[in-house]
Amino acid sequence: MTDDPPDTTPGRRPGGRTARVRAQVLDAVRAELTESGHEGLTVEGVATRAGVHRATVYRRWRDVGGLLADVIDAAGEMDWQPPDTGSLRGDLTALNHEIQESLVVQPSFAVALMAASYHSAQAARAQTQLWADRYAQCEILVARAAERGELPAAAQHTDARGLLIAATAPLYHQLVLLRADPDPHLPERAARAAVLAAAAGAFSLPRQERENTATS
């Protein structure tokens, strides 16, 4: 890397040409992905669309897996904030609406990425990391609900991740796996079901697992 010209050295001058080239290339990856899926994705096609020299793309991203992983990493760098509506049910409903929108928009970049991650181990790892980060960010919803007294007495020891997955998994299941038509009521219903289960103690952790909780 030290022999590279400075303007293409990864990590250098983040606001300069390096960042601009990355933005152009990742925009091109997103456009190619949503237009024709990851199967049509090639380093050459991305370089041409981005107006960047092929050698630059190969040097920095190596292959399609590297491009996919970086586009997923870039999604994780976005300044995303979980909703804050004042109630757990409201927060989870808002979150589910966001998820539903990202999955039903045509063409869906989110769905294209999920499909792509089946075919690149590097992209799959990046995707797994992004999911983990997003769920970790959302644990604040459960902590706030506990502070507001919306959860049962055991709430400060709630399995926040389990609750978040219960609330959101039906959306992905219906839209990504079952390929069902979007149900406009599902975001609210899935959120409500998770909150009712939580209120009934479904996600209260047994004493020995408390140290693993991130909600305190």
Add this chain to the structure above:
Amino acid sequence: MTDDPPDTTPGRRPGGRTARVRAQVLDAVRAELTESGHEGLTVEGVATRAGVHRATVYRRWRDVGGLLADVIDAAGEMDWQPPDTGSLRGDLTALNHEIQESLVVQPSFAVALMAASYHSAQAARAQTQLWADRYAQCEILVARAAERGELPAAAQHTDARGLLIAATAPLYHQLVLLRADPDPHLPERAARAAVLAAAAGAFSLPRQERENTATS
């Protein structure tokens, strides 16, 4: 089709040579899928492994999408019965254990099929139909729970599909989308959360939706 020799005519003599050829070919598809995923799947490879003439495979299944769709259809023809343990929580837990096993076995045929269905519209349709059939079969679990009085008064008007998806979606979410390590407690926990939500009325249908329920 009418010009085909009788021994390769689809639908003819189901217990005879046609059925034998289909079994050989579908076994070969399953073996190729689990060994190298759908990306390595070719009509030629399947024909060679099955010991069947390529022309036969092309005539009957046309292409890789046709092979995938038929292997999914064949899964739907299996004499599968939903669990019957005597309680809704027990039934859903048993169902989740079955799902978890099918997803964590290495290599997983179920996961390979899901990945493949992103790349063949015909396979995707077959997969969607299989899911729909399986969930329809499982609605009996909810009907039995209602008969046993395990659900609230509104239970005979429960959204059985919604309840089943709430119970099972976290398994798929964790294992297929998040690619997490299997959690031996998740089958029971996800089942329990869905049952608690159901008991709290999370899946009770408003009066006007009762005619859509399949649980009565």
